[in-house]
Amino acid sequence: MDAAEFYTGIVVDAYAKLKSSSFDPAPYADFVTAAGEPALEIGCGDGEPMLSLRQAGLDVEGVDSSEDMLTRCQANAAALGLQVTLHHQRMEALSLPRRYRSIYLAGPTFNLLPDDDTAQQALRSIRDHLTPDGQALIPLWIPEPTPPSELGVQRQAIDDEGATLTYTPLSETYDELHRTRTTTVRYERHTPAGPAESADRDWVIHWQTQSTARTLCDQTGLRVTAIEDESGHPAAPDADYFILRLSHP
Structure with missing residues (x-):
């Protein structure tokens, strides 16, 4: 992959x-x-x-x-x-x-x-x-802006193959003028069989x-x-x- x-x-x-x-x-x-x-x-x-x-x-x-x-x-x-x-x-x-x-x-x-x-x-x-x-x-x-207390906090779920998925919001920009919330998020996938895979991406919400x-x-x-x-x-x-x-x- x-x-x-x-x-x-x-x-x-x-x-x-x-x-x-x-x-x-x-x-x-x-x-x-x-x-x-x-x-x-x-x-x-x-x-x-x-x-x-x-x-x-x-x-x-x-x-x-x-x-x-x-x-x-x-x-x-x-x-x-x-x-x-x-x-x-x-x-x-x-x-x-x-x-x-x-x-x-x-x-x-x-x-x-x-x-x-x-x-x-x-x-x-x-x-x-x-x-x-x-x-x-x-x-x-x-x-609303993501509360500062939630930044850096991991959320986890298990996928259909038994791997652990981790979602962590790292930072955020909340722009009321352009009606845009941009959250930098780290996605991780952990399996017992190998090293963790990780990707950081911006998640943009425009309202x-x-x-x-x-x-x-x-x-x-x-x-x-x-x-x-x-x-x-x-x-x-x-x-x-x-x-x-x-x-x-």
Whole structure:
């Protein structure tokens, strides 16, 4: 395994194993049922909540930028006896043969886009893949700075091969002007059979406020039909987590 393969694999494992919460499929199933099929889940990862929606009989395809995650997703689908259609593409450069009545991101994956230009490209891709009556659902998150007490603190998980994965935030830059949090992270993989593998990388989170999100949507030809909280009520103006509902003008 070369350095690039190691880094890709350990980031995939860290994301899959160390994420702080799992996705409740119900809100996404409700969205697809109301907005219509077919549906597209952007950032489908290893399959949640998409596979739960497929189990419910909904016509949902998945797209992700990580080939490793898609391999996991295919294996998880096979274990459940499900047929899935998966695409290996980045959300800002979608070129799919189908248009969808509902497109959604499960969780604030949109925050992984590094800047507003890339976010605009992603919104254009979503617009271009919606049917004329289609709707999109995009959760967004405004992160707080990582507490200084958490810098240097390791988090661990065990991967499918029994190796120990270690994730350690080393330092961080929190830029409110550019709405960017850049955390330097050390990923390590320890196995009994050999020396530890290690890689240091910057993890960039770029956020939108409700105001900047509206502006980006206006600039890309999408209409914001609602900005909601997790309960489906109008989000408070200062909410640090909110959900955009979008459509064609």
